[in-house]
Amino acid sequence: MKLRIDSLDQTQTLARLIADLVRPRDMIVLTGEMGAGKTTFTQSLGKALGVTEMITSPTFNLLHNYQGQKIALHHADLYRLERTGELVDLGLDELQDAGGVVVVEWGDIVGDALGDALLVSFSHGDDAIDRPGGQPTESRFVTIEPRGAQWRDRMQKLGEELSRSFEVLARG
Numbered sequence: 001m002k003l004r005i006d007s008l009d010q011t012q013t014l015a016r017l018i019a020d021l022v023r024p025r026d027m028i029v030l031t032g033e034m035g036a037g038k039t040t041f042t043q044s045l046g047k048a049l050g051v052t053e054m055i056t057s058p059t060f061n062l063l064h065n066y067q068g069q070k071i072a073l074h075h076a077d078l079y080r081l082e083r084t085g086e087l088v089d090l091g092l093d094e095l096q097d098a099g100g101v102v103v104v105e106w107g108d109i110v111g112d113a114l115g116d117a118l119l120v121s122f123s124h125g126d127d128a129i130d131r132p133g134g135q136p137t138e139s140r141f142v143t144i145e146p147r148g149a150q151w152r153d154r155m156q157k158l159g160e161e162l163s164r165s166f167e168v169l170a171r172g
């Protein structure tokens, strides 16, 4: 489904609604251009999961690990992944098996190698100001799509929740 969000605040709401449905061994793949909001979303997701540590972009180390209240959060960013062999080295499978939730920015770089996941894609809204010195707005388009049965089974509930809080541009 595709949504429009108007503010940073709404990105937090989106993250909270997804956090409410998160289970051990979940994978969330975040895609979208630089500055679209992938790290910002993960910070809100972490907060909703009870991570008290500050969540920072894992651009250089590729992976940061946090402990939430009930679940561990593993935050990866594949932007600087140089060989797909490095993906195996990150050990995301093992972290999933250990019961954590894994969030991967730029996860589309490795195609569908990350397996079943909730795919969340961000792009700047159509009102993004592009003039010199202009401030980019807080509006974003967000597309949410389940890959695999685990997330597909939760999509109905998530869709209902999201419809209550957001303008839905497309379903399915």
Ligand SMILES: Nc1ncnc2c1ncn2[C@@H]1O[C@H](COP(=O)(O)OP(=O)(O)OP(=O)(O)O)[C@@H](O)[C@H]1O
Pocket (backbone or CB within 6 Å): 005, 006, 007, 008, 009, 011, 032, 033, 034, 035, 036, 037, 038, 039, 040, 041, 057, 105, 137, 138, 139, 140
């Ligand atoms: N609605 C919004 N949702 C998310 N971020 C927003 C929103 N409105 C404004 N922003 C701002 O946009 C920026 C998003 O940066 P962020 O680091 O989250 O992007 P990113 O997608 O992780 O980029 P990169 O690909 O470089 O890792 C932040 O400065 C954030 O405050």
Ligand SMILES: [Mg+2]
Pocket (backbone or CB within 6 Å): 038, 039, 040, 057, 077, 105
């Ligand atoms: Mg980022």
